Amino acid sequence: MSREGLVSYKRSRFGTRLPEGRRYTGSHFWLLEEEGGVWRIGFTKFASRMLGDMVEYEFSVQAGAAVEVGQAIGWVEGFKAVSDLYSVAQGEFLGPNPALAADITLADNDPYDEGWLYRVRGVPDPKATDVHGYIAALDDTIDKMMETRHSKEESDV
Numbered sequence: 001m002s003r004e005g006l007v008s009y010k011r012s013r014f015g016t017r018l019p020e021g022r023r024y025t026g027s028h029f030w031l032l033e034e035e036g037g038v039w040r041i042g043f044t045k046f047a048s049r050m051l052g053d054m055v056e057y058e059f060s061v062q063a064g065a066a067v068e069v070g071q072a073i074g075w076v077e078g079f080k081a082v083s084d085l086y087s088v089a090q091g092e093f094l095g096p097n098p099a100l101a102a103d104i105t106l107a108d109n110d111p112y113d114e115g116w117l118y119r120v121r122g123v124p125d126p127k128a129t130d131v132h133g134y135i136a137a138l139d140d141t142i143d144k145m146m147e148t149r150h151s152k153e154e155s156d157v
Helices: 045-051 098-102 131-156
Strands: 006-011 014-019 028-037 038-043 053-058 072-078 083-087 090-094 118-124
Touching: 006 131, 014 131, 038 090, 045 072, 053 083, 053 090, 083 131, 090 098
Parallel strands: none
Antiparallel strands: 006 014, 028 038, 038 118, 053 072, 072 083, 090 118
């Protein structure tokens, strides 16, 4: 892990430590500015847990292509779900993490460091927030999941 500070988070049965010096999206991606305008992007631990262990992925855009926030740029398959990958930055797609081709488990085991997904030269999603804003979004997400589960349990009785 880099030298960033970490914020511990625990809610219901989910716990993690979130790096402070990043931007986070409501769709559970993180963005770290490596150098002026170059952003490394990956799944948060919450996203990787919801997806399950990653088994396969593919990007549908090539390095050098222009990307927009919200644009589908590929897909990922985990044991629990298959999901489209969306760009959370606008600019030039710089390519996927080459380390994932050799060891896809990095995305699950080290999502905030070696397991990043792709890089973009440009600007992050304007809705991306700091770690404290993301914690509020996580609280809302987990509360909704628990509410849905409790409603289902009550209707099953």
